[in-house]
Amino acid sequence: MNNSKYQNISSRLSIGRSELPNRIVFPAWQVNYANDDGTVSNKLQNFYTAIADGGCGLIFTGAAAVSPDSIAFDRVMRIDSDECIPGLTKLFSEISRRGSIPGIQLIHFGRQAASSVTGYDLLAPSAIPCPVMSQFDPDYKVREMSTGEIDMVRKDFIDAAARAEQAGACVVEVHVAHGYLLNEFLSPYSNHRSDQYGGNTYNRARLTIEIIEGIRARLDRIVISVRISGNEFVDGGLTPADFSKIIPLFEEAGMDLLNVSAGVYESMDRIVPPSSLGETPHINIAAELKQFTNVPVCAVGSIFSLDKAESIILSGKSDLIAMGRAQVADPGIVNKSLYKNESDIHKCTRCNECTFWTTGDPQMYCSVNPVLKRKIEVYT
Template identity: 45%
Template sequence: MGLSSVYKPLDINNISLPNRVVFPAFQANFATSDGFVTERLLRMYGKIAEGGCGLIIAGCMAVSDDGVPNTNTLRINHDKHIAPLKELFAVIKKNGAVPAAQLIHAGRQTLSVMTGHQLVAPSAIPCPVMKETPVELDEQGIKRIQDDFADAALRAKRAGAELIELHGAFGYLIGGFLSPYSNKRTDKYGTDRSLFFTQIIEAVKSKIGDTPISCRISADEFVDGGLVLNDTKKIATRLVDAGADVISVAAGTYASMNHMSPTINMGEGIHANLARGIKDAVDVPVICSDNIRNLEFADSIISENKADLVAICRSQVADPFFVKKSLNKQQITECTDCMTCLYFLRGAKAASCPQNPQL
């Protein structure tokens, strides 16, 4: 099997990707406690860029202090974060990849002990995993956070990000608004659950112009009463109409963590069918993710028109030169599915990888 599809360049608006491999936003908890870039982050992203990945989405980056998902998450809610992020994006670009930024508000899927603020969400319903009851956002609070996303996107662009991703997956705040599982509102943000997200896209677009916007969504939440593909195909269409240039397909929420970070025994490319369903609904590039462990399989996803790009995380964490080694038919240091990179599931402070001790 060849690699002609996965190594084909792709133009999105004003950027040109050298290949179709994406390193998705990986919350390694390597930032400082107040959200600044560290040498460890520069090293990790620099090596993955040098290793041949086409698009690197750095993140996740919190747009509001009350939306920080963990203790050492990157933040982008103040102009003081621009200069260190400029260094990060410059390292990525210098080493051959296109730099991007993922923006997030964690909503109810964090803890006030981490944020220092009361949790907020579309409805005052606790996440069944985090178990802390949030406050239901009023319209003033909604507008504040929408403005935070727009301001953060402009900061990311000024710092050198060439694509902005809005995190609407996994049950975080935007995803929480999208889903009947977590949004029980009776106002316009409940009767039209896409409205919160489409207004953010429009606000971001007004700030960053032609810089491409990717919208990450859980195409199926795999929880009772949650979003399924028939819902998210319609949502994806709405997002594109609002200005999205890319749809990044994920799955799950905190209550279905096995779909957020599937193990290899769940099957190769476990969510490729979801990506194909979204691709059938929209006319913009689609990113497929989850259990894509080799470039031959990634190539087949693209050549079979299931997606336009493939997000490969853990394999590039285990071996930052995964892409170049695959092209050159060199031995790859394989991800063993040990899950130590998912530090939060085992009570660790940050990600690690026994296959990549220099991480």
Template identity: 30%
Template sequence: MLFNEGKIGNINLKNRLVMLPTVTNLAQDGFVTNREIEYYNRRSKDVSLVIVGASYVNIFGKFFKNQLGIDSDEKIDGLKKLANIIHQNGAKAGIQLAMHNPKFKPADFSREEVQGFIEDFAKAAVRAKKAGFDMVELHFAHGWFVNQFLSPDVNKRADEYGRSFEGRAKFALEILRKVKTYVPDLAVICRINADDFTGGGFNIEESVEFAKMLEANGANGFDLSAGVGSTSEYHISPMSVEDMPLLNLVKRIKNNVGIPVIAANKLGFAENWEQILQDNAADFIGIARGLIGDPDCVVKLKKGNGNDIRYCIHCNQACIAYILKGLPVSCMINPEVGREKEFEVKTDHPLDIAVIGGGPAGMAAAVYLAKKGHRVELFEKSNKLGGQLNIAKIPPHKGEIGRVVEYLERELRKNNIAVHLNRNVTVEEIKNMPFDKVVIAAGSVPRKINGDMDIVSYQAFDVLSGDLPEDTGIIVIGGGLTGLETAELLAEKGKSVTVLEAKDEVGDGVFPMVRKLLLNRLKKLNVSIITKATINHISDKKLSYNVDEIEKVIEFDDIVIAIGNNPNKTFNELKGNDKYSFIGDCNVMATAVEAIRDGADLSLKL
């Protein structure tokens, strides 16, 4: 059914696969850029409908640094180019109209100001039509501006735009009605929350009634999501959340309306997509992060190459996290995002290149150098590729990380790259290698704790590799992501775990959503977390530490060290010679996202 034709409003769609809206931060001062056009050009060839990401209808409602705007007529020409490229690729073009300003609440505005915002949405819809879009999507979800009016725990207005459910829905309904009045022949869909998941917020019971009201007022379809800023795990679910978390809510809404419904958020694999349609749980499959990671996922599926799809691993480290930082959208498994044209360049002077190290940086470098036209060989000292990704996939709820290694291995085979395992190459060997260039991607090594202890401690790396302490009482020294994940693994194995962290809080630098969910799980497992802890000494199975200058002692059976890694300096004497390029952790400690990006970016220079 995935490739059956469908219809939303007055637009016919060639299949049931829709590219959902995501902010890209590829615009400039709200205007469409060539990078934005290339981003959508790369992703619009096989889906039936592309919905361009949240475009602000007024400058007050601009939330992201380089968000796209549809707030002025000057932007129409650029938007027209965007709609045209989508049409040229055989898809229908939609654009999401939005505003978001979390500094304010619904009660902060006069009735006249609210009606001005309604006018802003309607005028934006007129611009969308002038630019050639077939559809607009009204953003009424995710704790954004209109969703705040819907929510009983946020909307405290005492006038007709508050007080009751009907009052809270009035703002959204008036936006819809005015848009339909201004552009009656333009299809209009509404992105709504099935549930805010905030306890006192907009819930599924109200969502069902709201959906009926929107349909009665002219909506042509629904793009269903859930969650607000504090519960964003329900609309950009990470890998720790089971697949299809919203499907039962989607079914409930679909069963109460007569217009098409688009399902969204972590919908599993292609066979799940097909089943969703067969079960009549939704009319269309919405793909957002999946098309960031693999722009070709739909054509692969259509041609019967579904096993080659680079499915999103839901890490959120380079899509959502980058966007929130004001950076252009990216992806762990696809560092080309937003830079598609740059990676199309082929070399006129193929080189023989050796890559030393088969972790994420080395594998990515080998793949992208080969794609550019170089002859590449990869040397890895262990008996398998993947480096620390092989460890990163072991903690609870992290299995999807393993797909990154699988994807990179497929790319190595596709590009006929010679891979030499169990090759612990020395500095002298590298100096004598008959290659034009050598890429050093030797990774990192675990840091060691300062001070003496009278027991042999475990490294988190070893514990995650399967070398578990036999006794029960475990202290994990280090409360970064690795330390917390190691603590979770040990606690799930029945250990009594205490985490000691020197900083004011654990999980420093971890994406907030991931940190929140991880800490919730650790709490349920009764893992004790002690912050601001300075270790004094360790002896006789007792650890002395200070918190706020007060000494405390804790007894233990075993200690696990998780205080991070340092660059591997084995090959440092080669630095400074243009023949050698250092990438990944052996150059600068970073995440897997940066390691893979570092490897890919090297191909742009060589």
């Protein structure tokens, strides 16, 4: 029987043409389990279907790269060619069959990539190296994008969204968070351009606005989510107050869902908050930004139980709750909580071994989930 203390979490939510079965979201989670060519492997599919089996309402697969010049690691999931569509079709249909809503996050890594992997100079609004990636990659080189390249990236995002819809995704998420390309354009911290894509707020938001408008014009069914870092936590970076102007622009362009995260690579502890930051360190950012929009808002960051998620929804600070590490540690956490089996949950210990880019691992492991421990064969 459904646990009555989770009434808000179990309530359905309609967004555009999609109806979410509950309020729990799996946020985009790069794992590097794709095949060499970026298509969906069995391991990648099993990763997501376990979360769907566990009762999650909306699953953002990805991040999936929209352009071949934007790959930061080997075995990143890709959506930059039609060859990706058959694997994605199977993945989304397996997620839907289990009652979850399939989504996909679209990414261009911008300056937060590695030239030694892409084989190209990295693209960014301005030729300002990422202080983190430039330390790791001996070949690191970044250059300012021309307007022709901006046109190409815009098209890449829109084409990728069309592939996602063709493959059966109900939601596409434009990744404007965590210091990747579209975040770089949005922020005065990383965008020093003086043309129509730099300078004032509108100009910095222009590329994302054009992408949202382009997706909306081409696809009338798909739900468009936008993920932002509501506070970049760097000197001269975006803060919640800046979003009072930005969010209405995204909404006017066609955004249906606002997904609020935090941080860029220089403030990595805000992207994946360690235990030293306590519980739910970013909930008030989501709550503040919710005042600037009429679309549903998703909050994230160290939310490890349905109890906590329920209290947040009840407080009105957010409409949806993304749980990343909690669902990686135990993909069954939602159903176990809803159906009174909470003592059986494998709890995330916040060891952060999953952050493979800090441990030097080529792909994601979890020290708690028995299927994702290091001892398991890497590419099954």
